[in-house]
Amino acid sequence: MDTKEKILAESMELFAINGYDGTSMTKIAEKVGIKKPSLYAHYKSKETLFIDVTKAMADNNVDFVRRSLDVQAPNVKTVLYHSFKTHIQDLISDDASNQFYNRFMHYPPEGLENELTAYVEQSEKQANRLLENVIAKGQASQEVTKELHAKSMAHTYFCLIEGLADETTIYTSDEIERHAESAWMVFWRGVRA
Amino acid sequence: MDTKEKILAESMELFAINGYDGTSMTKIAEKVGIKKPSLYAHYKSKETLFIDVTKAMADNNVDFVRRSLDVQAPNVKTVLYHSFKTHIQDLISDDASNQFYNRFMHYPPEGLENELTAYVEQSEKQANRLLENVIAKGQASQEVTKELHAKSMAHTYFCLIEGLADETTIYTSDEIERHAESAWMVFWRGVRA
DNA sequence: GTCTATACGGCGATAGAC
DNA sequence: GTCTATCGCCGTATAGAC
Known part of the structure; x- marks a missing residue:
């Protein structure tokens, strides 16, 4: 599973549990194991x-x-x-x-x-x-x-x-x-x- | 309808349409016709x-x-x-x-x-x-x-x-x-x- | 692609005058 | 009870080095 797919999978879980506004890009990055700005190399926005x-x-x-x-x-x-x-x-x-x-x-x-x-x-x-x-x-x-x-x-x-x-x-x-x-x-x- | 009741009614409509995080205290105050800090005289928090x-x-x-x-x-x-x-x-x-x-x-x-x-x-x-x-x-x-x-x-x-x-x-x-x-x-x- | 550092804005909530 | 002004925080997103 490459990074982009991992972002998709991990963010899905966070969205499901904590809602959209309850899920920050920082938390997604933490769960994926990278830093927040790196997310924007794969998706242009939340x-x-x-x-x-x-x-x-x-x-x-x-x-x-x-x-x-x-x-x-x-x-x-x-x-x-x-x-x-x-x-x-x-x-x-x-x-x-x-x-x-x-x-x-x-x-x-x-x-x-x-x-x-x-x-x-x-x-x-x-x-x-x-x-x-x-x-x-x-x-x-x-x-x-x-x-x-x-x-x-x-x-x-x-x-x-x-x-x-x-x-x-x-x-x-x-x-x-x-x-x-x-x-x-x-x-x-x-x-x- | 006093102010407190009006806050209840107007905020209900905003929550219903825009969700919890999508509804700011500022918007509620605007709809009621007062300023944001005045809300806190009636409810201690969002x-x-x-x-x-x-x-x-x-x-x-x-x-x-x-x-x-x-x-x-x-x-x-x-x-x-x-x-x-x-x-x-x-x-x-x-x-x-x-x-x-x-x-x-x-x-x-x-x-x-x-x-x-x-x-x-x-x-x-x-x-x-x-x-x-x-x-x-x-x-x-x-x-x-x-x-x-x-x-x-x-x-x-x-x-x-x-x-x-x-x-x-x-x-x-x-x-x-x-x-x-x-x-x-x-x-x-x-x-x- | 990943990082550190930071810009910029809006949020909830409070202080204090009237 | 209502206002103006402001605090402190955290959000998304970007700049620019490596």
Whole structure:
């Protein structure tokens, strides 16, 4: 991992834990093991660094969703449940990248909204489409109701994931897991054929 | 409205729109119509001001949930749907207090977490209990399934609301309303008897 | 690419007159 | 309670030597 990549990785963790304004270039440099001015040899400003981190995290999220759905299983319900559980395990794992996502994807730092919103929106739509395809398969195989649109159900699925993600700052892992189990049951009862 | 109340109201709007670090005491003073040092005659620091605002917003939220459920209706489904719609209307109304809530309730500024998390958690549990009672009534009247706990279903309900709230920064009001309608249908199909 | 040294500005907060 | 003036600090960013 070269210096530029290390700056990206270390600053991501600091941003996730301490927020944008709570993370100074000095602290990033310390964590990387260089001095502050050296950062500017790789990124022309704190803002451009943050933008690069955010875009990488948005891309990671799409990959994560893709991998969570890429599983052989006898039916669509099992695929969906597996993906749901994978998301929850990620939420409670205290992974910095996950915290970064929750913290910034919908509330970027002041002044960067215009730079980031379009990118984030597009990546979320990609993730939504991946799930939509799975649900549509479930409709074709008579597992999932046709009274609702696959796209809508996919959207509701992610609403639940996001609602649960927001809880991580308040509730314990055990509570999140119980809430998640309930949310899954309501969801599946709501979409099954 | 005396000066102290005005400081509370105006700073809430600025915090909601520009974030904690993005809102300086100078800007708050300007919006109130006084000079920065005068603020310190009413609040001893920026942090204590923010804490007061947050607690007021947490209380407001409990009241909001209570009012949204306080409606005469022929059955529990109608009460729940009315409450759901009331929440969504609030989300898309671009109300600053709503934005404040979404922004800070789960990610308070650095250093204020310990001061605020317990208060927020308690207020959320109050709101949850209000909804839980309504759902329990629905179980008693055979409208809502007894296969799931009332508390769990209440929790899932709020997960959906929160997931939809997070979307307000990206999607348009029309899209939110459509997503909300789908989320409601999945939810009701999932909890009905 | 990395360093030391520094410029420049805005921040929260206070002193003290009125 | 409100003001003017100011303190002390820390932020991003740059200059220029190695």
